Amino acid sequence: MKPLSSTLENGVSKVPTVTLGFWIIKVLATTLGETGGDAVTMSWLHADTNPQGGGYLIGTGIFLAVFVAAVIAQISVRRFNPWVYWLAIVASTTVGTAMADLFDRSLGIGYAGGSSILLGCVIGSLAIWYFSLGSIAVQTVTTPKVEIFYWVTITFSQTLGTALGDWTADDTGLGYQGGALVFCLGLAVLAALYYWTEISRVFLFWAAFILTRPLGATVGDFLDKPMNHGGLALSRPLASAVILVAMVVLIIVLPQRPGRHPGSDVAEQIR
Numbered sequence: 001m002k003p004l005s006s007t008l009e010n011g012v013s014k015v016p017t018v019t020l021g022f023w024i025i026k027v028l029a030t031t032l033g034e035t036g037g038d039a040v041t042m043s044w045l046h047a048d049t050n051p052q053g054g055g056y057l058i059g060t061g062i063f064l065a066v067f068v069a070a071v072i073a074q075i076s077v078r079r080f081n082p083w084v085y086w087l088a089i090v091a092s093t094t095v096g097t098a099m100a101d102l103f104d105r106s107l108g109i110g111y112a113g114g115s116s117i118l119l120g121c122v123i124g125s126l127a128i129w130y131f132s133l134g135s136i137a138v139q140t141v142t143t144p145k146v147e148i149f150y151w152v153t154i155t156f157s158q159t160l161g162t163a164l165g166d167w168t169a170d171d172t173g174l175g176y177q178g179g180a181l182v183f184c185l186g187l188a189v190l191a192a193l194y195y196w197t198e199i200s201r202v203f204l205f206w207a208a209f210i211l212t213r214p215l216g217a218t219v220g221d222f223l224d225k226p227m228n229h230g231g232l233a234l235s236r237p238l239a240s241a242v243i244l245v246a247m248v249v250l251i252i253v254l255p256q257r258p259g260r261h262p263g264s265d266v267a268e269q270i271r
Contacts, residue, residue, distance in 0.1 A: 030216025033093020161213020
């Protein structure tokens with residue numbers, strides 16, 4: 001008989017079951033990443049008025065340190081812990097916000113160029129993950145090796161989402177509300193494909209995971225950007241605090257269960 005630790009490692013995922021509640025919290029987390037990231041880089045470090053002044057670089061360094069610490073904590077825990085998991089997700093969104101702004105604004109790559117490079121990074125990360133381990137399904141995130149692939153891919157996707165959101169809102173002329181509507185429609189299409197077709201669920205998950213990030217980015221920008229830029233000019237720290245409280249409430253109220261590794265019934269045994 002295998003030891004319990006081995007059974008758990010092979011049976012229970014370190015990430016939550018994908019439900020409607022998961023997606024609601026994910027959108028809030030990405031919105032918080034945008035407002036929280038901007039609060040540090042723009043409100044505190046004034047990078048928006050001086051993109052070459054080092055504000056985005058400093059912000060990226062701060063958030064990267066927090067993200068690495070959160071991922072180490074996530075990998076270190078033996079079982080799925082919703083608080084540790086969502087902390088790592090929020091940390092990935094904030095570092096993604098700062099990194100995207102660093103590439104697009106400080107380094108002058110631009111939104112379209114940054115989005116193209118980051119899309120390539122996401123696809124490359126997923127491809128290496130698949131060819132290394134044979135699956136990119138989130139239910140298989142049960143070991144440190146798989147978790148590293150998972151979090152690297154998420155970091156690229158969160159950074160891509162920020163750049164894509166900025167490109168859609170600014171360069172296409174749609175504005176924050178128009179951009180948010182586009183991404184909502186994209187998610188609605190993915191939901192329809194999920195319920196009415198047999199398209200790969202793994203593909204649909206990653207497509208939705210990527211699209212929720214620019215949705216959160218455009219909503220976050222709509223909340224805190226100046227009115228003459230199409231925003232509501234709300235306080236970034238205040239907006240971040242309200243979103244954080246909403247997230248905490250939902251994590252407490254909504255079921256937070258670990259995903260199950262394909263073919264295993266161990267999750268049922270330890271509930």
